[in-house]
Amino acid sequence: MEGRGLIKNRAALGSTPERQIMLDLLEAGFGAIDVSRVMRRNVELRPNELRLAHGSVDLESFKRLFVVGFGKAAAYAAATVEDILGELITDGVVIDVTDPPRPLSRVKFFKGTHPLPSPENERATRQILALLDTADEQDLVLMLISGGGSALLDLHEELTCEDEIALTKALFEKGANIHELNTIRKHISRVRGGNLARYAYPARVMALIFSDVPGNDVSVIASGPTVLDHTTKAEAEAVLAHYNLKDSVPLTETPKKPRYFERVNNIVILENTAALSGMVEAAKAHQLFPVICTDCLAGEARGAAKILLANIAPGQALLAAGETTVKVRGKGVGGRNHEFVLGGLADLKSRDVLAAVASDGWDNCQSAGAIADSSTLFTAQKMNLDPAVYLDNNDSYNFFKALANTIETGRTGTNVSDFMCAIRFAG
Numbered sequence: 001m002e003g004r005g006l007i008k009n010r011a012a013l014g015s016t017p018e019r020q021i022m023l024d025l026l027e028a029g030f031g032a033i034d035v036s037r038v039m040r041r042n043v044e045l046r047p048n049e050l051r052l053a054h055g056s057v058d059l060e061s062f063k064r065l066f067v068v069g070f071g072k073a074a075a076y077a078a079a080t081v082e083d084i085l086g087e088l089i090t091d092g093v094v095i096d097v098t099d100p101p102r103p104l105s106r107v108k109f110f111k112g113t114h115p116l117p118s119p120e121n122e123r124a125t126r127q128i129l130a131l132l133d134t135a136d137e138q139d140l141v142l143m144l145i146s147g148g149g150s151a152l153l154d155l156h157e158e159l160t161c162e163d164e165i166a167l168t169k170a171l172f173e174k175g176a177n178i179h180e181l182n183t184i185r186k187h188i189s190r191v192r193g194g195n196l197a198r199y200a201y202p203a204r205v206m207a208l209i210f211s212d213v214p215g216n217d218v219s220v221i222a223s224g225p226t227v228l229d230h231t232t233k234a235e236a237e238a239v240l241a242h243y244n245l246k247d248s249v250p251l252t253e254t255p256k257k258p259r260y261f262e263r264v265n266n267i268v269i270l271e272n273t274a275a276l277s278g279m280v281e282a283a284k285a286h287q288l289f290p291v292i293c294t295d296c297l298a299g300e301a302r303g304a305a306k307i308l309l310a311n312i313a314p315g316q317a318l319l320a321a322g323e324t325t326v327k328v329r330g331k332g333v334g335g336r337n338h339e340f341v342l343g344g345l346a347d348l349k350s351r352d353v354l355a356a357v358a359s360d361g362w363d364n365c366q367s368a369g370a371i372a373d374s375s376t377l378f379t380a381q382k383m384n385l386d387p388a389v390y391l392d393n394n395d396s397y398n399f400f401k402a403l404a405n406t407i408e409t410g411r412t413g414t415n416v417s418d419f420m421c422a423i424r425f426a427g
Contacts (some may be wrong), residue, residue: 007026008408009406009408010027025282025283025317027282028282035077035357038210039077052265059088062140062372065090066092067094070222070225072360075101076413078419079102081107113211115151119178125155139203140206147211169241178213182223188250209267211271214297232348236251268366279319297321297322297418301326302342305341308354319420326339332390334400337369338396339397341369341370341400342400345372352422355407357369357420359416360414367401367407367409368398368406370396372405
């Protein structure tokens, strides 16, 4: 994705100068989280030395180098790692929902599913475990971990894949947040919640992490497969009880022995503040005053935009990132970013523009998010589209699709949660 604009329908969306500026800010956000650029900043090969982010590894200390990746940035990251390390890679396995930008030569690629697990995910996970089973203390494992890994890295203790799908759907529909969902995922899994570190032991593990979690808690990103888990089986039971899902869900405790984690380094190399920083610079270039409201936006999507719009002044670009939630009440199509924009539609003033996107390009549907301005509500009324009806049915995607205001990027090959922007132009 490097070196190109991601928004495929930009010409259609940019019908006014104000909209074009908003699209510039979004493109700057996407550009700042380009996986290839991020990897090249954080992985450097020197003679007998591999420099990774804030540290380095003496390659002469290891006989073999394995690459393991899972999540929505894994394929692009693996392609860049192959470019950098080449034949130094002994073997590898990655699973992603996005095809790599080119065929991989040293690493085996498996295409999986998200947000729900699948037999394809299980087969790829078994391949990862088989590879790690061959590793010993003389081997180095470079892990590429990104959001989406909770579903993609998937192997159960007692549940079937179909059982986990039903449980995940139920938690989504009841409005469980990412921390609650991942607490459950850890305690029904053979690989999450530190279990992958247990399989990799005693190899040296360097985990490069792309965070999609507000606050960048590495124990939550992809359900913390290489991190000592501080949640407990009892806490998982409490989450299930809170959502009336406790019956017939077998839970297990995650590994707590410190030795499994003594040779593991977990390094966050990308987070959503990178997208916000890129948007800040773009806003300044357009003589706007950028304000980062939060990088941990949470709460119900339909009300979040109202908060931004209630606190904006002329000439400002209010920026936010994070993950809101959608409580499913209807049977429509759309994710939290579409619903975020739809929920704020009635609060837009005459020169306001509002947008929200999923950084992975997939807002629980085929588009990344939506854009709206003060004319959007007027146009909807002319077309007999009632925003309240679409909100009640959680059908935000079809609302914006009818107005040709969905933001189309396709799968971006990266993932750092969502980013949102409200601009109130002066004059």
